[in-house]
Amino acid sequence: MSLLPRPLILLIWLRLRASLRLLGRTARTPKGLAVLLVGGVFIAMGFVPLILSLFIERPPSPEAVAATRERSLLLLPFGILGLVLLSVVRTAGDGALAFLQAEVDFLFPAPFTRAQLLLYKLAQRVVPLLWLSLFVSVWVRRLGQAWLPTWVGLLLTLWFVHILSLCLALAGQKFEARRFALWRRVAAVVTLVVVVAGVLWAGRAVESGKPLEMVEAFARSTPGWLFTLPTLPFARTICAAGLTSDGLLPVTLALLINVALIVVAIRLNAHWLEAGAESSQRLAARADEIRRTGGFGGGASFSGLRMPMFPRFGGLGPLAWRQCVAGIRQGLRGLFVLAIMVAVMVVPPLLSNRTNSLPGALRPIGAILLCYISLFLPQVLRLDFRADVDRLDLLKGLPVSPFLVSLAQVIVPATLITGIQAPLGLVLNQTLGWQIPGLAYWIPAAFFANLLIASLENIAFLLWPQRTTRGAGVQFAMSQVVGQMLKLLALAILVGSAVAVGVGAFVLLGRSVPLAAVAVASVLALESAVTVLIVSRLFAAFDPAVEQAADA
Amino acid sequence: MPDAILEVSDYTKRYGDVLAVDRLSFRLEAGQVVGLVGPNGAGKTTTMRAIAGIIPPSSGTIRVGGHDVVNDPVEAKRRLVYVPDDPKLFDTLSVQEHLQFTASIYDVRDWKPKAEVLLERFELTPKRSALARELSRGMRQKLAICCAYLHEPKLVMFDEPMTGLDPLGIRTLKISIQECAARGASVLISSHLLALVEDLTTHLLILESGVRRFAGSLAEARASYATDGASLEEVFFRATAAPGSIANATPRELRSADGSDNA
Numbered sequence: 001m002s003l004l005p006r007p008l009i010l011l012i013w014l015r016l017r018a019s020l021r022l023l024g025r026t027a028r029t030p031k032g033l034a035v036l037l038v039g040g041v042f043i044a045m046g047f048v049p050l051i052l053s054l055f056i057e058r059p060p061s062p063e064a065v066a067a068t069r070e071r072s073l074l075l076l077p078f079g080i081l082g083l084v085l086l087s088v089v090r091t092a093g094d095g096a097l098a099f100l101q102a103e104v105d106f107l108f109p110a111p112f113t114r115a116q117l118l119l120y121k122l123a124q125r126v127v128p129l130l131w132l133s134l135f136v137s138v139w140v141r142r143l144g145q146a147w148l149p150t151w152v153g154l155l156l157t158l159w160f161v162h163i164l165s166l167c168l169a170l171a172g173q174k175f176e177a178r179r180f181a182l183w184r185r186v187a188a189v190v191t192l193v194v195v196v197a198g199v200l201w202a203g204r205a206v207e208s209g210k211p212l213e214m215v216e217a218f219a220r221s222t223p224g225w226l227f228t229l230p231t232l233p234f235a236r237t238i239c240a241a242g243l244t245s246d247g248l249l250p251v252t253l254a255l256l257i258n259v260a261l262i263v264v265a266i267r268l269n270a271h272w273l274e275a276g277a278e279s280s281q282r283l284a285a286r287a288d289e290i291r292r293t294g295g296f297g298g299g300a301s302f303s304g305l306r307m308p309m310f311p312r313f314g315g316l317g318p319l320a321w322r323q324c325v326a327g328i329r330q331g332l333r334g335l336f337v338l339a340i341m342v343a344v345m346v347v348p349p350l351l352s353n354r355t356n357s358l359p360g361a362l363r364p365i366g367a368i369l370l371c372y373i374s375l376f377l378p379q380v381l382r383l384d385f386r387a388d389v390d391r392l393d394l395l396k397g398l399p400v401s402p403f404l405v406s407l408a409q410v411i412v413p414a415t416l417i418t419g420i421q422a423p424l425g426l427v428l429n430q431t432l433g434w435q436i437p438g439l440a441y442w443i444p445a446a447f448f449a450n451l452l453i454a455s456l457e458n459i460a461f462l463l464w465p466q467r468t469t470r471g472a473g474v475q476f477a478m479s480q481v482v483g484q485m486l487k488l489l490a491l492a493i494l495v496g497s498a499v500a501v502g503v504g505a506f507v508l509l510g511r512s513v514p515l516a517a518v519a520v521a522s523v524l525a526l527e528s529a530v531t532v533l534i535v536s537r538l539f540a541a542f543d544p545a546v547e548q549a550a551d552a
Numbered sequence: 553m554p555d556a557i558l559e560v561s562d563y564t565k566r567y568g569d570v571l572a573v574d575r576l577s578f579r580l581e582a583g584q585v586v587g588l589v590g591p592n593g594a595g596k597t598t599t600m601r602a603i604a605g606i607i608p609p610s611s612g613t614i615r616v617g618g619h620d621v622v623n624d625p626v627e628a629k630r631r632l633v634y635v636p637d638d639p640k641l642f643d644t645l646s647v648q649e650h651l652q653f654t655a656s657i658y659d660v661r662d663w664k665p666k667a668e669v670l671l672e673r674f675e676l677t678p679k680r681s682a683l684a685r686e687l688s689r690g691m692r693q694k695l696a697i698c699c700a701y702l703h704e705p706k707l708v709m710f711d712e713p714m715t716g717l718d719p720l721g722i723r724t725l726k727i728s729i730q731e732c733a734a735r736g737a738s739v740l741i742s743s744h745l746l747a748l749v750e751d752l753t754t755h756l757l758i759l760e761s762g763v764r765r766f767a768g769s770l771a772e773a774r775a776s777y778a779t780d781g782a783s784l785e786e787v788f789f790r791a792t793a794a795p796g797s798i799a800n801a802t803p804r805e806l807r808s809a810d811g812s813d814n815a
Binding site for chain 2: 006007010011014015018019021022100101102104105106108109110111112113114271273274277
């Protein structure tokens with residue numbers, strides 16, 4: 001019996017060919033071609049300067065190369081150890097056993113052994129890892145001496161982590177899953193504690209007290225060396241000068257470690273098909289949830305909260321009411337994300353602030369936070385067409401004009417976000433000592449800016465109604481990049497023009513803040529009206545049967 | 553007794569404290585078309601997935617063509633095919649590629665003429681080059697059925713096979729199931745459409761809360777639970793409903809209960 005049967009190799013090949021074919025099909029439509037071209041340009045902008053620098057930059061001196069290599073060899077094993085610990089903690093149960101739903105339906109009842117299916121999963125994983133390691137190798141090329149061993153080393157390292165996750169998931173199936181998961185986490189935490197203790201112990205002699213130098217000191221010690229021993233072949237491959245010279249031994253050892261882990265995975269012979277099928281179903285449900293809620297769904301909600309029905313207003317009222325109820329019930333999630341945003345922005349300046357007064361240190365952070373709420377919360381509180389991707393047929397079938405449907409979809413997130421932003425801004429104005437006169441006059445402008453952002457989000461969605469659950473790899477990523485860039489560009493132009501009018505009004509109308517605020521709000525209101533109109537036109541023209549099938 | 557194509561003995565499936573299927577035993581012989589019916593949560597899909605080798609039994613044995621699905625899964629799976637409710641396809645593969653891949657799995661030589669016949673029969677010929685994600689729900693179902701028939705399995709299992717099919721598709725599937733049985737395969741169909749089960753099946757397996765309520769021929773079912781000529785719906789309700797439940801009421805009793813008799 002062959003290790004990887006011909007049908008499974010055929011499937012890998014067919015899927016690879018299909019993704020290339022899909023790229024070709026995308027390029028046949030003007031919209032698809034534009035996405036590919038602009039996306040390609042963005043990717044090239046990331047890669048080309050790096051590749052050019054390899055040829056243009058003066059090569060570093062042999063001493064500098066040797067010093068970097070020595071440092072990399074000391075630090076990289078700890079980086080790999082970190083990846084391993086992360087995978088040990090994150091492999092919650094059977095996640096590593098997840099397959100595509102189609103694979104479950106076609107391959108699980110088919111005459112393949114469990115070992116063959118595992119090998120298929122591992123082999124199939126190599127293709128994305130090849131791309132990922134290639135991408136990373138260009139960025140970290142200076143860690144090693146030559147690019148090829150760095151690429152191969154990274155590929156083997158990422159594959160090692162993947163196989164290890166699989167082994168842990170299989171061991172969880174073999175033994176009692178819940179208890180095994182607990183022990184695995186305990187082992188990871190103990191390892192982390194021991195490493196930190198080791199670093200602190202070895203770092204006593206480091207005068208500078210810099211964390212990286214303390215890690216290097218631990219790596220030079222015998223316990224540190226022993227601790228990172230299994231990861232050394234991978235680190236040495238990444239830092240090797242060539243695959244046939246000093247890289248030969250570490251490459252061979254790294255390969256042997258991976259092969260040994262694969263043998264362990266097969267020898268475990270766990271009955272994992274049921275867990276794999278369930279895990280796949282959970283993964284599909286999660287992907288679906290991410291698509292609808294932006295990845296923040298599933299948390300606690302105020303499900304008990306009730307709200308009276310709004311007046312009809314030609315259908316706008318009930319639709320806005322529905323969005324409001326959803327928004328309030330997701331409120332806890334929004335506030336949670338807001339709390340994380342505040343913590344991420346506020347804690348580092350608080351820790352580093354030793355001389356300035358506290359409001360002084362937080363003053364710029366508060367302003368950034370207010371802008372960030374407008375840009376980031378719409379991604380979390382998805383109360384518009386993006387959340388209704390599966391209900392577009394229903395919305396289109398309602399006896400309500402497309403304009404009112406679209407307005408209801410964008411007005412609620414804008415209102416809720418302004419409802420968070422406005423009081424926060426007023427409080428920060430007092431506590432951080434901004435002392436901006438007439439800040440309240442700017443609330444209408446903030447509302448219309450939020451309406452504008454929500455409209456642009458929906459324009460992008462209705463133009464590229466991609467579904468992450470069934471998104472097709474490269475062009476999905478490209479369309480997302482293009483969508484985001486165009487959105488930001490449009491936003492910069494529209495808000496910039498409103499600000500310019502505001503500045504003009506301020507200068508020409510006797511330096512009056514309220515008049516400037518009214519001018520900005522008026523321009524933003526006009527722009528919002530136009531963008532909502534565009535949303536409604538796109539919604540009216542949207543054909544769920546065509547768009548969802550073609551872009552699914 | 554003729555050799556069984558499927559033999560389920562004391563199959564039990566437990567999820568923690570929940571007993572999904574309790575000591576289920578039955579056998580399928582060549583040419584039998586068995587309707588697997590029961591209320592929601594009866595354990596129908598769990599049983600089919602266990603037979604397909606996707607979920608292992610907590611205890612008991614399942615043998616397909618004499619091969620144990622746990623100990624000898626490859627040989628058992630060679631003889632069966634399972635079409636789940638709402639089958640998932642590879643979105644980026646075409647209709648033709650799905651058939652090519654299936655032929656490769658079951659080592660079907662010279663698959664193209666067979667595939668052409670199936671595509672023609674299920675009206676998928678014009679969609680040969682279409683990607684799976686471009687197909688409607690019904691067409692995806694038809695493609696899954698074509699893939700299932702490609703290697704002429706000994707045991708065919710359908711979970712709600714009619715969902716999404718158009719009338720012609722339903723008719724074609726019914727004829728194909730009868731042909732399948734005629735060439736000596738066993739067919740197990742799980743469905744809530746009792747009229748359809750009655751049309752197609754020779755035997756019946758009724759499950760309720762994981763427990764077998766009845767296994768036998770349709771005539772035996774009528775003899776056990778109703779009178780000759782009674783519909784399967786009547787048999788089903790009598791077999792699964794609690795005493796005194798509305799499900800046990802005769803049509804006359806129902807009419808008199810809502811007053812429509814007087815009207």
